[in-house]
Amino acid sequence: MVPDAGVELTQPHLDEVKQVLDVVQPGVRLSDYTVENLIGFGGSSVVFRGISGDGEHRVAVKFLVSPPTKDRQEVLQLFNLQAAMLAEVDDESIVKIFEFGEYHGFCYLVMDLFVGPEDDPVNLKDYANWFGGVIEPRELVDLYKLLLPAVGKIHAHKIVHGNLKPQNVLLQCVTVHGEHWEARTSISDFGISRILGNDYVMLSVRKSLRRAAAGVALEPIPLPQDTLALLNTYDYLSPEQRRGEGAGCGSDIFALGLMFMELLCGDKHPGFDMPSSMVEGIGPDWDAFILKATSQERLKRFRDIESMLDALNGLKCR
Amino acid sequence: MKPFQKVDDYVLQEKLGEGGMGVVYRCVRKKDHAEFAIKLLSSELLQDDAEREYFLKECKTLEQLKHPYILEVLDYGIYENVPYLVTEYCSDSRGRPMSLAVIQGRSASRRVEPYVLITVIPEMCSALAYIHQMGLIHHDIKPENVLIQEDKQGNLSVRLADFGLARGTMDAAYTRRKQWMEDEEVGRAVPFDFSGTYDYMSPEQLRGEPLDARSDVYSLGVTIYRIATGYDRLTPLRPSQVVTDVPEWVDDVVVRSAQTNKDRRCADGLELLYCLPKSLRPGGLTKAKE
Numbered sequence: 001m002v003p004d005a006g007v008e009l010t011q012p013h014l015d016e017v018k019q020v021l022d023v024v025q026p027g028v029r030l031s032d033y034t035v036e037n038l039i040g041f042g043g044s045s046v047v048f049r050g051i052s053g054d055g056e057h058r059v060a061v062k063f064l065v066s067p068p069t070k071d072r073q074e075v076l077q078l079f080n081l082q083a084a085m086l087a088e089v090d091d092e093s094i095v096k097i098f099e100f101g102e103y104h105g106f107c108y109l110v111m112d113l114f115v116g117p118e119d120d121p122v123n124l125k126d127y128a129n130w131f132g133g134v135i136e137p138r139e140l141v142d143l144y145k146l147l148l149p150a151v152g153k154i155h156a157h158k159i160v161h162g163n164l165k166p167q168n169v170l171l172q173c174v175t176v177h178g179e180h181w182e183a184r185t186s187i188s189d190f191g192i193s194r195i196l197g198n199d200y201v202m203l204s205v206r207k208s209l210r211r212a213a214a215g216v217a218l219e220p221i222p223l224p225q226d227t228l229a230l231l232n233t234y235d236y237l238s239p240e241q242r243r244g245e246g247a248g249c250g251s252d253i254f255a256l257g258l259m260f261m262e263l264l265c266g267d268k269h270p271g272f273d274m275p276s277s278m279v280e281g282i283g284p285d286w287d288a289f290i291l292k293a294t295s296q297e298r299l300k301r302f303r304d305i306e307s308m309l310d311a312l313n314g315l316k317c318r
Numbered sequence: 319m320k321p322f323q324k325v326d327d328y329v330l331q332e333k334l335g336e337g338g339m340g341v342v343y344r345c346v347r348k349k350d351h352a353e354f355a356i357k358l359l360s361s362e363l364l365q366d367d368a369e370r371e372y373f374l375k376e377c378k379t380l381e382q383l384k385h386p387y388i389l390e391v392l393d394y395g396i397y398e399n400v401p402y403l404v405t406e407y408c409s410d411s412r413g414r415p416m417s418l419a420v421i422q423g424r425s426a427s428r429r430v431e432p433y434v435l436i437t438v439i440p441e442m443c444s445a446l447a448y449i450h451q452m453g454l455i456h457h458d459i460k461p462e463n464v465l466i467q468e469d470k471q472g473n474l475s476v477r478l479a480d481f482g483l484a485r486g487t488m489d490a491a492y493t494r495r496k497q498w499m500e501d502e503e504v505g506r507a508v509p510f511d512f513s514g515t516y517d518y519m520s521p522e523q524l525r526g527e528p529l530d531a532r533s534d535v536y537s538l539g540v541t542i543y544r545i546a547t548g549y550d551r552l553t554p555l556r557p558s559q560v561v562t563d564v565p566e567w568v569d570d571v572v573v574r575s576a577q578t579n580k581d582r583r584c585a586d587g588l589e590l591l592y593c594l595p596k597s598l599r600p601g602g603l604t605k606a607k608e
Contacts, residue, residue: 234516239549239550242550261554267578269551269552269553269554269578270554270578271554271573271577271578271579271582272554272555272556272569272572272573272576273554274554275554287554290554291553291554291555294553296548296549296550296553
């Protein structure tokens with residue numbers, strides 16, 4: 001099958017993605033939904049557009065390229081539990097998952113579809129890249145004032161994201177005024193790491209890393225696209241997750257802090273100067289905010305999202 | 319291959335580890351019972367005569383590298399189609415294998431004591447400077463590859479290992495190996511910790527760009543940062559801001575090496591050596607430039 005325009009399969013390493021594409025083609029029916037065109041793929045999934053049977057709901061259908069590490073029945077149970085909990089939260093800043101199923105051996109999730117002004121999916125990373133990889137301090141604070149309460153609401157229901165990264169923050173275009181557009185943000189993949197097993201993310205990453213390290217050679221070989229996507233996941237994992245301990249609220253706070261610094265400075269590691277000396281219009285209070293959120297020790301980070309939000313509200317832009 | 323098997327002049331002892339493309343054993347030489355380490359590479363590296371020749375040629379290059387802080391290659395050969403390399407055996411005063419990673423693992427904070435840093439950092443820089451002057455690139459600097467030799471008085475000394483080891487030969491086997499890894503089930507025991515390698519790879523190495531000495535400079539910088547702070551990644555904090563006992567010159571070395579932008583790093587190991595205070599620079603090389 002030839003993927004739709006906008007998604008190029010140029011890497012020879014995308015065998016797993018191709019396996020999904022061989023089986024799942026536009027027009028395939030999954031219980032109440034019909035699969036439409038391909039809209040993208042990441043390290044562990046392939047995402048299609050989809051539409052509900054009555055033609056009213058546009059959805060995204062996410063196929064997992066490798067099977068969950070847990071028993072299927074258990075995954076289904078956890079999924080139903082999680083879906084019920086997410087439904088209870090019912091916040092528009094959380095991407096809702098409608099269905100979990102299996103099609104020809106591949107697990108899939110049906111979720112809300114989010115699109116930018118041109119009707120293609122836009123995540124926070126894409127958005128930052130339009131402006132050279134950085135977001136203005138004032139805009140970033142406004143954005144976090146929306147993001148943090150969303151994460152906090154879910155934490156209140158004892159659900160941890162465990163895999164927060166700019167690619168998991170989706171933008172939905174609400175209105176367009178000429179060149180400007182207004183968007184609301186939604187966080188996707190909430191609790192996915194819990195449903196699929198805490199070790200699922202780590203295993204996919206590790207499997208991919210092994211492949212990557214085989215490429216450490218005299219003649220450099222570019223890392224496959226899917227590996228890079230998983231390394232992205234690895235980059236935002238908190239120290240405790242990397243050690244193989246489970247994710248907690250503190251792990252999400254760590255990832256949010258790291259994302260904050262990356263979006264502010266344009267790099268996850270901008271060097272050994274404090275962000276305030278690199279970005280105009282911000283003071284040392286911003287450095288303290290970032291350092292506290294990204295502390296290596298869980299106990300030294302913000303206690304919870306509320307205290308992080310309080311600190312965020314105290315940040316001043318000059 | 320298993321313990322007590324004979325490989326040419328050597329008798330294998332216990333397994334020390336697995337890494338890169340081979341398995342490392344402690345071994346003793348039959349004639350005088352001297353202790354060495356032997357690295358047995360996969361026999362799949364040698365599929366034809368050209369590959370055999372290439373392996374031997376590369377070993378010859380490695381054998382010619384002589385530096386106090388580089389692991390010495392003492393012998394090499396092919397035994398029943400298994401290519402092997404014999405090197406000195408690095409151990410602590412009680413004979414246990416020792417590396418920077420071992421020292422790091424001993425502390426819960428994954429930090430290396432400042433008095434150890436004062437010894438190992440200058441020696442690592444010196445070894446790197448030598449390699450770069452020989453026109454080689456290591457490609458894989460990480461705590462596991464910085465072996466430590468401890469003498470009876472407890473003095474530590476670095477032996478940089480595993481660089482450029484039959485790298486070209488490995489390339490030849492890359493395709494075959496990749497296939498093997500993809501066939502492998504997810505969740506099976508990981509034969510060696512690759513995430514370790516990823517943590518120290520330079521950004522350009524990850525992107526698959528052509529590499530120069532600055533890639534090694536980055537990996538060494540990350541190694542120093544992680545052993546000095548115990549952190550699992552780079553942060554804007556300098557080592558002395560994290561651990562007050564760390565001398566300030568360590569900050570200078572890290573700032574001139576662990577930079578995402580390669581233009582902000584030292585050009586090679588020699589330049590990095592000059593970031594050290596004069597009193598800490600190992601002799602020999604320092605005179606060459608002054």
